[in-house]
Amino acid sequence: MVLVLALGDLHIPHRAADLPEKFKSMLVPGKIQHVICTGNLCIKEVHDYLKTLCPDLHITRGEYDEEARYPETKTLMIGQFKLGLCHGHQIIPWGDLDSLAMLQRQLDVDILVTGHTHQFTAYKHEAGVVINPGSATGAYSSITYDVNPSFVLMDIDALRVVVYVYELIDGEVKVDKIDFKKTTQNAN
């Protein structure tokens, strides 16, 4: 039972001041085992804050990140799942499923987490699952102003992943979940 927090595109301090209060009250240290961040934090203070949530922190570089030394892509193994991480501004067209699928095959991962579009999406295709946690602060994106703050918490348990989606809609936190099982077909 491994809890993995996936979030990104916070754009602090340029486009947003901080995470929403309701999100901050839920994110307490000690519960989460891994944090993966798609990028665009943008400053070191945010990095330190995420580090307090959990010492195992993985970040990829977004185009506005001030820290130049984050990698472009990252892969890690959690339980039976291979996770891939990339900011997504490199994939053109932005947010296009086929192109993301290409990246997924390149990285050879089961779950690909990308951002940049500031919209939560979860797609499935033959090679695996592509998740976009959206923007955790609700910062405006290059495409749209209308952004709901959202992030994703994954519960990885042997061959099963339960993806909990946290969205702040009209000032209330709404939680949904998505189930995903890895079968031998998908294990390429």
Next chain:
Amino acid sequence: MVNKRVPDWLNSSLWSSPGPQQSSVQSPSPSLTPLNDDDSTNRSTRSATKSSVATVNAVKAEFPVERPSAPTRHVATRAKQEIRDPLSSSSNNYHSDDDNGSSASSTTTSASAAAVAAAISSAEDISRQAQLCQELSRKIINMGEVRRLASQGIPDGAGIRATVWKLLLGYLPAEKALWPTELAKKRSQYKNFKEELLMNPSEITRKLEKSVILDDEGTAIDDKGALPRSEITQGDHPLSLGKNSIWNQFFQDTEIIEQIDRDVKRTHPDLHFFSGDTPFAKSNQDSLRNILIVFAKLNPGIRYVQGMNELLAPLFYVFRNDPNEENAASAEADTFFCFVELLSGFRDHFCQQLDNSVVGIRSTITKLSQFLKEHDEELWRHLEMTTKVNPQFYAFRWITLLLTQEFNFPDSLLIWDTLLSDPEGPLETLLRVCCAMLIIVRRRLLGGDFTSNLKLLQNYPSTNISHLLYVANKLRVKSAG
């Protein structure tokens, strides 16, 4: 008549444990005989009551000499024998006419005499063992008889300790025919507890939900598209801070589970049964951990308190080493229920809020203090008034942990035999044994100041256990007069 005098039988040097200057003996076995021979000659010199006391003592002293079944017991026996020798020499000094003086002081005694001593002790043993076995083989067991026999100590020979303890703690009913059904029922109950309580929230959520889970076999055909979102079960999610959230409860429990884990790893580091890298030790530790976690979850009022692992260890050890294979395999379930039963009398000692109440630990310690005052006012006054050794400093550990930390493991099993055999619950006997512990070292206590007394009581010297239990038993008879 002032009550402060110490009873005469207590004044004999036989009852006090030797000071540190009397060092140990050369060879263990011959030391048995001087005591035995001494007392047989002393029978004529002393008064009738004293002689009966002495003979019983001699026989009782031989009791711990048992067949060296386990290495730990063997070591314990050797230690006891070494102490007994200074006892015999001090008793020699007490009596002027001692025609066995040569044999007593020297260590060269004939092998036949040693054999006689051993024979007497094992005869006692064997008879008690036979009596116990006979009791246990009846269809309806006479609990009073079993209690009486057990209070003198359960011999190691027939491996009956596990069964006797289960009877004493009320786990097994007196009617033997009911045993298989009772055992099966309890064991399956424990299994259910484990399944329910040791599950993590992911598994619980999986069980609870009845919604359609994405079945990859079925949707292999449509290999693209948005994943369907579904509602969360009962509004519960991993970051929930609600009181009813299983996730929240899980994270709150992790603290306790960590504490239990730490304590289990520290239980009896000297025994291979509990510590070490062998799979056997690890499985035993796992069992201990499971039992404590299930107990903590079933008892939210008291949860887990440090020290419960020490109470659990002897129970588990005895049940796991049951020669009956089937019982040994289900030792975990049996230990759980017996642990609950044992703790039911002592729960209040572990509850911090009850510390100052009538049932809490402080009041029990006061009871002990009163007890000591009744039986040995001089010692009581010296301890509490003159040297100001507050009984809380030493008795807390004695009482809450049922003396498991004061003596070595085999000795504490013997003490527990006596404690568990008390029909009114172990507490009364426990207080008597604690009082006996104080009285046995009274000489050193009376001669010491705060520091030395505290040091002595917190590191209680090893003594002859049957001697200790005998004194404790005497205290039952001689109440304040």
